[in-house]
Amino acid sequence: MDRLETRELAYFVAVAEELHFARAAERLGIAAPPLSRAIARLERRIGVRLFDRTSRRVSLTEAGKVFFAESRAALAAVDTAVRRAQRAARPARLVVAVRSGTGAGLLSDLLEAYAHRPAAAPVELLFTTDQTQALREGTADVALLCASSDATGLTTTELAVESPVALLPVSHPLATRAAVPIEELRRIDVYRATCPPVSLDEIVDRVALGQLVVVVGESAASRIGDAVVAVPVVGQAGTTLVLGRAAGAPTPDLKAFERTAKDVAARRLATAGTA
Structure with missing residues (x-):
């Protein structure tokens, strides 16, 4: 046939x-x-x-x-x-898929460190709520992901673990706690075990309006504004951040980006250990 x-x-x-x-x-x-x-x-x-x-x-x-x-x-x-x-026919560049608020501090340090590498390719950020799909479709070269994402068919490199924090309205009874057990959060009517597939800005708006309580990685705390507070969560594992890409041999630019990411993550971990 x-x-x-x-x-x-x-x-x-x-x-x-x-x-x-x-x-x-x-x-x-x-x-x-x-x-x-x-x-x-x-x-x-x-x-x-x-x-x-x-x-x-x-x-x-x-x-x-x-x-x-x-x-x-x-x-x-x-x-x-x-x-x-x-x-491939366009000038060399790296497209990095990222969800708004994911690993913000790590990503900022990574982009700065990579930009100082000799002959570093220009980096373009693709903000999306589905980074793995961007990799599979070929619209991104690499993505910053949570380890819980479906990485079937992708190659991933673990970078860091973020402590979990609960996003709560500033007026919520638990908002003044030094920490809150995950069991207490689960008893809240608007608590959701997973983040809805929307931007961090929309998540923060929903929390501020009393429509949502959710646990996120600690890096999101820098983006929440005054109407929402981030309270550390007890009894839940942290969020593991990974760098993902399509399977196969990486390009030299992508290999350099991965190496930079691992170096930056190691330095951040060492700095946190001495703080």
């Missing part, structure tokens, strides 16, 4: 997502009959029925469900290859 074309996969994915040939055809900018014929040809080519069709509904077969997941992954890989090739 000749290798399938990306156009065939795109047609299939559109129908699989819509489960309606007319809607999928409209989305693709073609007529429904040619799309139906293209799917039938695809099924004949691979020797597998992908859809169950009746006059009332279209559904994926079990084989179709598997092919759907693999087709989306294949199309995403093609898109990633294009983006990485386009970026």
Whole structure:
């Protein structure tokens, strides 16, 4: 069998997502009959029925469900290859994906130290709530992550551990405590065990308005303003910060950035130990 074309996969994915040939055809900018014929040809080519069709509904077969997941992954890989090739043709630079407020002090020291390296590539920050996706899509070269992030398929380097702090409204009864047990936080109605996928500014706003209580790494405390306080948390492990990148051999610029990150993290740890 000749290798399938990306156009065939795109047609299939559109129908699989819509489960309606007319809607999928409209989305693709073609007529429904040619799309139906293209799917039938695809099924004949691979020797597998992908859809169950009746006059009332279209559904994926079990084989179709598997092919759907693999087709989306294949199309995403093609898109990633294009983006990485386009970026490789541009002047050298490193794109660092980071979530607002994550490891702010560490990141600041890292960027300053890297900028002083001989022939350091320019660094561009990509602020996002999904750093791992940016790495997988090829829109970022490296990311500062929490170790709890899904790093499947990525290479990570542990940098530091941040102590946990609870973000509380300044008027909250626990806000004046020197520290608060995690068990007490869990009894608060608006407590959330994980941060919502929004920016740190929005998290702080929600906390200030009494809509959220959440535990974050201590570096976020420098960004919370006057309406929110950060109280150390007892009974919960700290947040491990890691540097993540796509698997494979790193470029010289990326290798230098990783080496700088480890050096900076080690110096910060030594300084904290002597404080």
